[in-house]
Amino acid sequence: MNIDALSASIVDGLMIGFIYGLAAMGLTLIFGVMRVVNLAHGPVIAVGMFAVLLLAQNLGLNPYLGLVIVMLLGLATGIGMYFIAVHRVIDAPELTTLLATFSVNLMIIGIGTVLFSTSPRALDVSLGSVRTGAVTILGTKLVADLIAVIATVGLYYFLYRTRAGKSVRAVANNRAAAELMGINSTWILALSFGIGIALAMGSGSLLATLFSFTILSGTVYEVKSFVIVVLGGLGNPVGALLGGIVIGLLEGLATISPLPVGWVPVIEFGVFVIILLVRPTGLFGAR
Amino acid sequence: MRLLPSRLLLLGISLATLFGAIACAQPSAQPAPTPTVAPKVATSKADTPAARTPAASAPTARKIVIGFTASNTGAQNLPSKKQTEGLQLWLDTVTKAGGIKLKDGTALMPEMKSYDDESKTDRVQALYTKLINEDKVDFLISPYSSGLARAAAVVSEQNGKIMITTGAADDSTMEQGFKNIYQLYAPGSRYLVGAIDLLKDLDPSARKIALIYEKEPFSTSVVQAAQPYARSKGYDVVLFEGYDPGTTDFAPFINKINATAPDAIMGGGHFPDGTTLAKQLYEKKVSVRLVALLVAPPEPTFSEIGDAAEYIVGPSQWEPGVTYSPDAAKAANLPWYGISVKDFVSGYQARFNSTPSYHSAGGYAAGLILQKAIEDSDSTEPAKVKATLDRLNLMTFYGNVQFSIEAKTHGKQVAHDMVYIQWQKDSANKLGTKIVWPPAAKSAGAQLRK
Numbered sequence: 130m131n132i133d134a135l136s137a138s139i140v141d142g143l144m145i146g147f148i149y150g151l152a153a154m155g156l157t158l159i160f161g162v163m164r165v166v167n168l169a170h171g172p173v174i175a176v177g178m179f180a181v182l183l184l185a186q187n188l189g190l191n192p193y194l195g196l197v198i199v200m201l202l203g204l205a206t207g208i209g210m211y212f213i214a215v216h217r218v219i220d221a222p223e224l225t226t227l228l229a230t231f232s233v234n235l236m237i238i239g240i241g242t243v244l245f246s247t248s249p250r251a252l253d254v255s256l257g258s259v260r261t262g263a264v265t266i267l268g269t270k271l272v273a274d275l276i277a278v279i280a281t282v283g284l285y286y287f288l289y290r291t292r293a294g295k296s297v298r299a300v301a302n303n304r305a306a307a308e309l310m311g312i313n314s315t316w317i318l319a320l321s322f323g324i325g326i327a328l329a330m331g332s333g334s335l336l337a338t339l340f341s342f343t344i345l346s347g348t349v350y351e352v353k354s355f356v357i358v359v360l361g362g363l364g365n366p367v368g369a370l371l372g373g374i375v376i377g378l379l380e381g382l383a384t385i386s387p388l389p390v391g392w393v394p395v396i397e398f399g400v401f402v403i404i405l406l407v408r409p410t411g412l413f414g415a416r
Numbered sequence: 417m418r419l420l421p422s423r424l425l426l427l428g429i430s431l432a433t434l435f436g437a438i439a440c441a442q443p444s445a446q447p448a449p450t451p452t453v454a455p456k457v458a459t460s461k462a463d464t465p466a467a468r469t470p471a472a473s474a475p476t477a478r479k480i481v482i483g484f485t486a487s488n489t490g491a492q493n494l495p496s497k498k499q500t501e502g503l504q505l506w507l508d509t510v511t512k513a514g515g516i517k518l519k520d521g522t523a524l525m526p527e528m529k530s531y532d533d534e535s536k537t538d539r540v541q542a543l544y545t546k547l548i549n550e551d552k553v554d555f556l557i558s559p560y561s562s563g564l565a566r567a568a569a570v571v572s573e574q575n576g577k578i579m580i581t582t583g584a585a586d587d588s589t590m591e592q593g594f595k596n597i598y599q600l601y602a603p604g605s606r607y608l609v610g611a612i613d614l615l616k617d618l619d620p621s622a623r624k625i626a627l628i629y630e631k632e633p634f635s636t637s638v639v640q641a642a643q644p645y646a647r648s649k650g651y652d653v654v655l656f657e658g659y660d661p662g663t664t665d666f667a668p669f670i671n672k673i674n675a676t677a678p679d680a681i682m683g684g685g686h687f688p689d690g691t692t693l694a695k696q697l698y699e700k701k702v703s704v705r706l707v708a709l710l711v712a713p714p715e716p717t718f719s720e721i722g723d724a725a726e727y728i729v730g731p732s733q734w735e736p737g738v739t740y741s742p743d744a745a746k747a748a749n750l751p752w753y754g755i756s757v758k759d760f761v762s763g764y765q766a767r768f769n770s771t772p773s774y775h776s777a778g779g780y781a782a783g784l785i786l787q788k789a790i791e792d793s794d795s796t797e798p799a800k801v802k803a804t805l806d807r808l809n810l811m812t813f814y815g816n817v818q819f820s821i822e823a824k825t826h827g828k829q830v831a832h833d834m835v836y837i838q839w840q841k842d843s844a845n846k847l848g849t850k851i852v853w854p855p856a857a858k859s860a861g862a863q864l865r866k
Contacts, residue, residue: 134675141667246489247534249688258699263674265700340664341692343491349662384668385675390659391631393668 131385133263138381144270146377148335150370151277152350153357154284155328161364162301162321164223165215168230171351172237173326177203177333178342179245182252192254192338193272200331207326211319219318241344251341273335280331281370284324288366297321301364356401362411371413476522477515480796482786483529483553485543485568487560490535491662494687494715495775496560499583501768502779503528503557506787508767509755516787519794526783533559537567544571554796555579557782560775561686562586562604562634569597578798578805580786582778585733586633587641590820590828596798598805598819600782602832604634605641607731608682610836611708612646614729614853615680618862619705622679624654626704628669630685631658635710639683654678663689666696674702684709691721698724705864714837716771719847725839726847727865732837734777734814736761737851737859745811754784757813781814838862 156170167173177199184195214233218225256268288294299307300317308314333347340346353376361372376397383393404411484503487496507526510516515523529551531543540559547553548571556572558565558581565584572579573594581589581597585604590597608627615622625646629635636658643653654676659669673681681697681704684690690712697707698721706729712718713730738757745752755763760780764772786801789808793800809818809831818831836853840863850860 131675134671137671137674138668141671145665145667242489246493247491248489248493249491258701260701267699341688342664346664381668381671385672389657390669390672 134385137263137265138385139378140264140266142378142381143374144266144274144377145380146374147274147277147370148332148373149350149353149357149377150373151280151328151335152332153354153361153369153373154281154366155325155332156354157358157361157364157369158284158328158366159322159325160358162297163219163318165219165226165230166223167325168227169210169233169237170329170354171347172234172241173329173347174333174336174350175241175342175344175347176237177330178337178346179241179250179344180330181334181337182250185252192252192334196276196331196334199334200327203327203330204323207323208319210326211322215322216315216319238344245344247343247345249341249343252337254338269338273338276335277370280328281366284328284366293320353397356397359401359404360412362413365411365413368411368413372411375412477525478522479525479527480555481527481529481551481553482555482557482783483547483551484557485531485533485540485559487535487564488532491686491688492535492561492564494717495583495711495773498715498773498775499560499779500530501764502772502776503783505764505767506780506783509763510783510787516790524790524796529553533564535561535564537563540564540567541571544568548572548575548577555786558582558584562589563632565589566633569594573597576798578801580782582782583775584634587637588633591825593824594827596802598827599829600778600785600817600832601733602829602834604637606834607638607710608642608708609645610834610853611682611729611731612642612649612651614836614862615706616649619679619864622705623652624676624678625651626655626673626676626678626681627653628655628673628681628683629658630661630689632661632685635683635685638710642682659689661685661689664692666693667700670696670700670702678704680704680706680708682708684712686710687712687715691718694728695721695724707865713839714849715773715775719839726841727838727863729836729838729852729862731834733774733832733834735774735835735837735849735851736772738815738835739857740811740813740815748811748816750809750811750816752812753788753810754812760813777814781812781817784812784814785817
């Protein structure tokens with residue numbers, strides 16, 4: 130293995146890993162707080178892609194400014210989605226919530242296909258690049274990584290330093306006890322779901338600044354997010370970021386290995402199964 | 417019943433993966449029939465002798481229906497749109513001229529019947545069955561792309577319906593011994609041959625080629641043929657590897673290419689991935705001397721990637737600058753048929769306000785070849801039209817056309833030649849395409865990447 134290719138792959142893997150991590154953060158938050166596997170996660174990421182595209186095309190908004198609006202829209206959408214699809218089945222067996230979010234998934238894909246078709250779209254964003262030896266760092270990826278780190282720090286601060294965040298953690302730990310302490314668990318669950326959707330849509334917006342996309346593109350990131358969530362520890366936002374970095378690195382290194390590129394997903398899912406068997410709480414989760 | 421979190425996650429990922437597979441493959445709700453523009457005329461399904469008896473010999477107009485699917489949505493959307501536009505222009509031209517004339521004075525007025533295949537194979541199969549069995553079309557044109565055309569060809573052959581394939585260059589489809597399928601494009605096995613010759617001519621010191629391809633029938637057949645050809649010319653094929661259709665992040669793949677330090681990169685797939693790959697090769701400042709990609713470069717919209725398009729070479733079935741003409745046909749001892757290159761280009765620009773690509777020319781030529789076959793057969797009877805297509809050997813604005821009559825490769829294109837374009841900047845720093853290969857057709861010299 131050539132050292133130039135190795136260093137370039139490590140840097141590329143790291144850079145895409147941060148964005149994978151952000152994409153998985155919403156999924157892990159929702160799962161951690163309410164034990165709901167959000168199967169609408171992928172389509173929501175795609176909605177974030179299209180939202181930032183529409184804001185840029187119709188209102189001429191800078192995609193990074195559009196990202197803030199998309200995340201606010203995501204928060205509102207997520208709260209709405211919680212009350213419409215999840216709230217009434219939150220105490221039902223897990224399979225029911227799984228099917229409820231799967232229904233939302235189908236609806237988003239159906240409506241999105243009608244509105245946007247499945248033709249590839251792209252946002253034209255260029256922030257230049259920096260080259261050092263064999264390593265080229267794109268400005269767009271660097272900015273996306275910075276935003277991913279800021280979002281992680283922000284989420285961490287929210288959960289550990291604010292009253293609402295502490296309420297989220299309390300509900301996640303023991304909903305009945307939290308309610309006895311006067312916490313309105315319904316609103317806290319809705320808020321958590323909203324934040325999870327906002328993070329997913331935000332990651333979609335960032336991915337749209339890097340790659341072309343269709344309404345079906347979110348599925349790829351949804352599947353990666355599941356692997357990352359398991360790797361990083363269920364319900365652990367920082368673990369999700371670290372898990373994303375691990376998967377990004379794994380992809381980068383596996384691609385330059387002598388193995389054909391088609392083996393990369395096999396390796397990823399192999400890791401997923403091993404982690405589930407050996408350490409189900411994830412590499413960065415509590416034992 | 418309570419599930420353990422890990423089991424729930426496993427169930428979740430299984431459903432997500434399953435859904436992903438379904439989403440990529442499922443046919444959508446309703447096909448959208450495309451209205452045709454031909455004038456309303458009397459309908460006749462078959463050109464039976466009874467229909468042409470003296471009693472009915474007064475000049476009449478009859479309609480013939482040509483069916484096809486177009487990828488109005490999905491990955492093949494752009495080239496498919498161009499192909500359909502070319503076909504539409506042919507239809508306009510024939511309609512304006514009063515239809516396809518038979519010797520008894522009957523004017524056949526072509527109409528089109530089309531549906532959106534969403535760039536999906538299973539949808540193509542269902543829709544071509546519908547076109548044949550429910551819409552009762554007379555002739556078929558293929559959808560765009562080899563994968564979709566292959567699916568349509570199987571249905572068409574099973575139903576004994578003549579189909580002209582355009583936008584489909586895959587060799588293997590035309591090596592099944594089909595009897596009713598006729599390929600207009602030069603086969604995929606010839607796509608990169610000229611690019612390798614060009615590299616040899618341009619930079620004799622080049623030794624290493626990386627062949628990369630989208631894992632689908634057309635691109636695979638192109639590189640499978642290019643690999644032995646490159647070796648026969650003394651090149652070392654340092655990388656021969658495919659990427660999944662729908663790939664958008666080529667960064668790891670580019671690192672793998674860089675590790676082999678090739679002099680040239682050749683391959684690709686279709687428009688979306690080709691465009692993305694060219695852009696990311698530029699962004700990552702990959703230093704190779706020649707990049708030749710399939711399908712995307714000849715499309716005028718390829719220039720939307722800006723400076724990343726410069727120096728990219730692409731094989732093309734046709735370009736507005738080609739020199740096919742009645743004189744060229746005479747020199748080649750071939751009959752000439754149809755519109756001139758100049759009239760096609762100006763007609764297309766006037767009708768669609770854009771420059772025609774080779775996909776557009778292929779669409780027009782599909783209609784034109786069918787028209788010629790019907791005229792020469794003086795009939796729409798499938799057996800007569802098929803016999804005429806088997807004999808056809810002519811030159812049009814699109815170039816030479818002749819089909820194989822060997823049993824195994826029946827219908828495969830044997831006469832059409834490729835040209836190679838390169839995106840270059842002019843003195844005003846504006847990007848444009850030049851024909852750079854073969855030497856007899858070139859409008860400018862090829863340039864190595866800097």
